[in-house]
Amino acid sequence: MAIETLPEPTIPITRPLRSAPELLTATPVIAAAAVCLGLVIVSAIAAPWLSPHDPLLLAPAQRLKPASAQFLLGTDGYGRDVLSRILYGGRISLLIGLGSAVFSVGIGLMIGLVSGFFKWIDAIMMRVMDGLMAIPSILLAIAVVSLSGASLMTVMVAITIPEIPRVARLVRSVVLSAREEPYVEAAISLGSSLPKIMRRHLMPNTIAPLIVQGTYVCASAILTEAILSFLGAGISPETPTWGNIMAEGRAYFQIKPSLIFWPGLVLSIAILSVNLIGDAARDALDPRLKQRGGGQ
Amino acid sequence: MLGYLLRRLLAAIPVMGVVTLFVFLLLRLTPGDPAAILAGDNATAEQLERIRVSLGLNEPLYTQFFTWIGRLAHGDLGTSLTSNQPVLKLIGQRIEPSIAIAVSTIVLSILIAVPLGVIAAWQRGTWIDRFVMGLSVIGFSVPVFVIGYVLIQIFAIDLHWLPVQGYRSIAGGFGPFLERLILPTLTLSFIYVALIARMTRASMLDVLGEDYVRTARAKGINEAGVLLRHGLRNAAVPVITVIGTGFALLISGVVVTESVFNLPGIGRLTVDAVLGRDYPVIQGLILLTSGVYLGVNLLIDVAYTLLDPRIRY
Numbered sequence: 001m002a003i004e005t006l007p008e009p010t011i012p013i014t015r016p017l018r019s020a021p022e023l024l025t026a027t028p029v030i031a032a033a034a035v036c037l038g039l040v041i042v043s044a045i046a047a048p049w050l051s052p053h054d055p056l057l058l059a060p061a062q063r064l065k066p067a068s069a070q071f072l073l074g075t076d077g078y079g080r081d082v083l084s085r086i087l088y089g090g091r092i093s094l095l096i097g098l099g100s101a102v103f104s105v106g107i108g109l110m111i112g113l114v115s116g117f118f119k120w121i122d123a124i125m126m127r128v129m130d131g132l133m134a135i136p137s138i139l140l141a142i143a144v145v146s147l148s149g150a151s152l153m154t155v156m157v158a159i160t161i162p163e164i165p166r167v168a169r170l171v172r173s174v175v176l177s178a179r180e181e182p183y184v185e186a187a188i189s190l191g192s193s194l195p196k197i198m199r200r201h202l203m204p205n206t207i208a209p210l211i212v213q214g215t216y217v218c219a220s221a222i223l224t225e226a227i228l229s230f231l232g233a234g235i236s237p238e239t240p241t242w243g244n245i246m247a248e249g250r251a252y253f254q255i256k257p258s259l260i261f262w263p264g265l266v267l268s269i270a271i272l273s274v275n276l277i278g279d280a281a282r283d284a285l286d287p288r289l290k291q292r293g294g295g296q
Numbered sequence: 297m298l299g300y301l302l303r304r305l306l307a308a309i310p311v312m313g314v315v316t317l318f319v320f321l322l323l324r325l326t327p328g329d330p331a332a333i334l335a336g337d338n339a340t341a342e343q344l345e346r347i348r349v350s351l352g353l354n355e356p357l358y359t360q361f362f363t364w365i366g367r368l369a370h371g372d373l374g375t376s377l378t379s380n381q382p383v384l385k386l387i388g389q390r391i392e393p394s395i396a397i398a399v400s401t402i403v404l405s406i407l408i409a410v411p412l413g414v415i416a417a418w419q420r421g422t423w424i425d426r427f428v429m430g431l432s433v434i435g436f437s438v439p440v441f442v443i444g445y446v447l448i449q450i451f452a453i454d455l456h457w458l459p460v461q462g463y464r465s466i467a468g469g470f471g472p473f474l475e476r477l478i479l480p481t482l483t484l485s486f487i488y489v490a491l492i493a494r495m496t497r498a499s500m501l502d503v504l505g506e507d508y509v510r511t512a513r514a515k516g517i518n519e520a521g522v523l524l525r526h527g528l529r530n531a532a533v534p535v536i537t538v539i540g541t542g543f544a545l546l547i548s549g550v551v552v553t554e555s556v557f558n559l560p561g562i563g564r565l566t567v568d569a570v571l572g573r574d575y576p577v578i579q580g581l582i583l584l585t586s587g588v589y590l591g592v593n594l595l596i597d598v599a600y601t602l603l604d605p606r607i608r609y
Contacts (some may be wrong), residue, residue: 011561022367126315127310127311127314130310130311130314131311131312131313131314131315131317131586132314132318133312133544134311134312134315134544134586134589134590135315135318135544135582135585136544136545136547136548136585136586136589137544137548138547138551138552139350139548139551139566139578139581139582139585140582142570142578143319143322143575143578143579144322144571146569146573146575146578147322147323147326147333147572147575148326148327151441168485182309195350202595219436219437223437223439226439227439227440227441227548227552230439230441230552230555230571231551231552231555231566231567232570232571232572233567235345240383246441248336253445253448254453254460256443257449257453260441260445261442261446262446264438264439264442264445265442267439267442268437268438268439268442269439271436271437271439272433272434272437272438274432275433275436275437277378279433288605
């Protein structure tokens with residue numbers, strides 16, 4: 001008796017993008033975003049070597065100088081070199097972006113894992129998260145900074161708190177669907193310890209969405225830091241951050257708009273690059289979204 | 297329906313409770329003497345005592361909380377530490393410009409973003425789609441104040457079409473009011489258009505793949521009818537939802553936009569409160585905006601029933 005062979009699968013098998021370089025060169029736009037972000041990061045790290053002047057040096061005689069060979073982007077109202085301040089400013093902005101992303105993802109992951117697993121904790125935690133989400137993030141951050149004083153750590157905490165509920169809700173939704181999977185039920189019935197189930201079976205499911213969410217949090221944190229500094233509720237004004245440079249530029253906007261436009265441009269490029277890379281990561285890690293058209 | 301409304305209202309109470317508890321504890325749990333934090337480094341002993349009495353800081357924590365909640369229930373949001381005026385009165389004096397910008401931004405954004413999203417989904421993969429999505433990513437990435445200053449530079453300083461900054465109350469005539477509202481509204485609309493257009497496109501793409509859309513096309517209904525009657529009506533629920541969740545974003549945007557355009561609204565009140573460490577004002581603003589946020593989202597839940605007859609409570 002002839003044995004019928006199974007037909008060839010008709011569903012095209014697509015290979016997911018596996019490596020970071022592959023992801024970052026998927027389209028020309030993403031490659032450009034990766035290059036821009038790379039340049040911003042390198043220039044921030046190498047600021048002490050790249051900066052032509054001391055970003056804190058006050059030189060009243062050089063106030064509001066236009067762009068020249070000596071000051072490539074001109075000087076601000078205190079005679080400080082704008083280019084040097086922008087280069088140094090990137091350090092604080094990127095540090096806050098990265099720090100807030102790491103903290104909010106870490107804390108949100110813990111809350112989400114526990115909430116997704118214990119119903120009674122879930123009921124309380126999600127009400128707390130709903131409450132935090134109802135407070136406009138800028139007002140929440142302003143309240144924290146105005147009470148605790150404006151240091152790098154306070155600003156980072158102030159930006160992290162409003163981001164935690166978004167991460168926690170995401171992790172919780174992943175855990176809620178993953179815990180119904182047979183492999184989790186099997187692990188429970190085999191008597192695996194709870195930390196082991198969380199670490200081995202639940203956490204791996206959250207990695208892909210968390211990478212995507214982390215990039216969005218990073219972009220949003222850089223933006224919020226700039227807004228806080230701009231409103232006068234950020235890190236002390238003499239510290240060069242992109243928001244501080246723009247906040248100081250407000251007073252001179254009508255005579256020297258470049259004090260706002262140059263840091264604004266660099267800030268926008270940095271946030272745009274992080275957002276585009278986040279979109280690319282989402283499309284690569286969750287191809288369903290791309291097929292549905294949610295992606296770029 | 298009434299039962300549903302009641303249930304939703306009841307569900308909003310614990311959320312608002314968390315907001316009030318958070319706002320209450322934030323001041324009390326910050327390391328150091330709360331009165332000293334608020335009064336600043338150069339405060340005299342009398343000033344410290346005045347703040348302690350005004351905020352009831354000498355009482356035990358639970359007494360402070362229940363006294364505070366009792367006052368809130370009577371509409372007393374506290375007294376400003378810098379101007380000694382009731383917080384609610386201060387907010388009332390500054391609310392008009394903020395409501396004006398918020399409402400005009402929502403209206404303008406919906407008028408621009410929904411058609412953009414529908415067209416992008418309809419022309420999926422073409423340059424129009426890419427343009428709309430590109431615009432949306434840029435809208436998310438460029439800070440509100442940068443957009444504001446670019447618009448001021450172009451339309452007020454270079455072209456002299458519109459005033460640079462300032463506000464005129466609607467009571468002083470509609471023309472001057474509108475003239476000063478155009479640039480702030482355009483500025484704030486950028487991010488909101490980005491948000492709504494993106495959601496409209498994604499939601500429309502979902503709907504346009506449905507069988508009933510194919511059937512509608514097969515019946516020979518013209519494309520506009522397919523897109524609007526069969527497409528947009530079914531895609532509306534997620535779009536309305538994002539308008540509601542984006543409301544917190546809008547409030548944050550209003551604060552920044554008012555600073556850029558020098559508008560005497562609640563944004564300026566916030567900034568002044570931060571500079572003067574006027575915590576009762578910040579606290580009042582947080583409670584009020586969070587309440588408005590919850591109220592708007594409740595209304596949106598009710599709006600679902602009108603938009604989608606399948607949703608019945």
